[in-house]
Amino acid sequence: MEKETKIVLPFYKIAYAVFFVIILSLIRGVTHTYEVGIAIEAPLAILTTVFCADTYVQEIMSKRSEVHRLYPIKRRFCSIMERIMIQEIFLLVLAIAGYGLFFIVQKPITHPVTENETIQFAVYCFAITITIFFWGILVNTLSMFFRNMWMGIGGCLLIWMVANSRGGENVFGAWNLFSYMFRNIENTADITWLYGKALYICIGLILLATLPNIIRRRG
């Protein structure tokens, strides 16, 4: 685990991720507390995409993958899973820290119709965990499939743009990948946005299931 951490969390990645969240909290204006999660989710999906794109592809770029081909698939799969987990835990901690940073920098106020702050924070943690989980796995899968991290990032960006748009909201509704952002704030009883998150989890798990096969054929 320690070695995997050193491999996937070099200083430059930690630095740009931290700066990204700091800059986001400075430039993205929010008035009410319910807007904080909304302000963070989509940009963090992009950060996750860029951050996790080289999870395995770094092995291809450095030609280590030719040696990795001689290793048992199970061990290679476990190694990739560990790497994804380490990066996603780091991003989750960063996302939670970013939530707090918005409160410090922007000092948002509580909107009278929204839930209390603790529930809002819990809902945010739940939503952002799934967002990070999904985009981390998606970008790694695409990058491995195309053996190119830019293809992975580009593919994710395309999906991100479709999902994070008015059109995406209208077409996919509660099944949108960013359903947490587009949920009805004033109707706290409406939990249909969870469909979108459930979809995230399902697709993520399917992608994980295909990973051994992708390692075998494209690794």
Add this chain to the structure above:
Amino acid sequence: MSIHIKDLTVTFKNGVTAINHADLEIPNGIFGLLGENGAGKTTLMRVLTTVLKPVSGTVALDKILYSEGNYKKIQRKIGYLPQEIELYPNLTVQECLEYMGDLAGVPKAECTKRIEYYLKKTSLVEHRKKKMKQLSGGMKRRVGLVQALLNEPEFLIVDEPTTGLDPEERIRIRNLLVDFSENRTVLFSTHVVEDLAATCNQLAIIQKGSFLYAGLVRNLAEEAQGKIWICKASDEEKAREVECQYRITSKQYVEGGLQLRVISERMPELECVSVPATLEDAYIYVTSQAR
């Protein structure tokens, strides 16, 4: 352990044939693979490491045929040092080897013992705590060699391990390869003739995907005996004329003109003496015959 390659053809998606109906037998010990850049050496190695699948032909490791079902068995027997591998820059030498040994499935205690042994053999003990990015090119190559040996492979494949190294490091790597070739088969690919002359008994020359020669190193040198000449040209003009007619392997200014090392079936029409052929002469002779 020996490797049998029969009628092997590798064609890429763009239609380029990298290996063309090649036959080869690689016996136990250190075996050289010589060829110019782009001759097909790396492609052959990638087939042998199961990275590439051939279009046709067969490859067998002892009696295990290269096929999807046997890949697991074959992969366990192979150690590979690719040409341009960049090992984990943020890990120390020790960590890097432990990590790769673990991925290879070597039990931890055994792996620690082997790392210790090979670090001593490669004189890297005092550098074990250095990060990979702090090592010199030669040291990195030595660590690469150790990682290829961690699973105690019966078949070790090294692709141009001496490229870009200074003479001392090259000699060190060559000697290590000879040490490690005991009781295993080592396929040593290079385009530096000198490296093979110093390490191998047998070699194969590959050009444009076909083997031009496969056999004993000393027999290769004999192929060019009587065809190597040292000639003297009085001036540059004369030297240029000779260059147009014959294959020149070296040229240097000497007192009273230029001295040329010429490959020719018959004596050139100059002031010439016949000299014994070196391995490099023989290599140039064999490859120029094929052109």
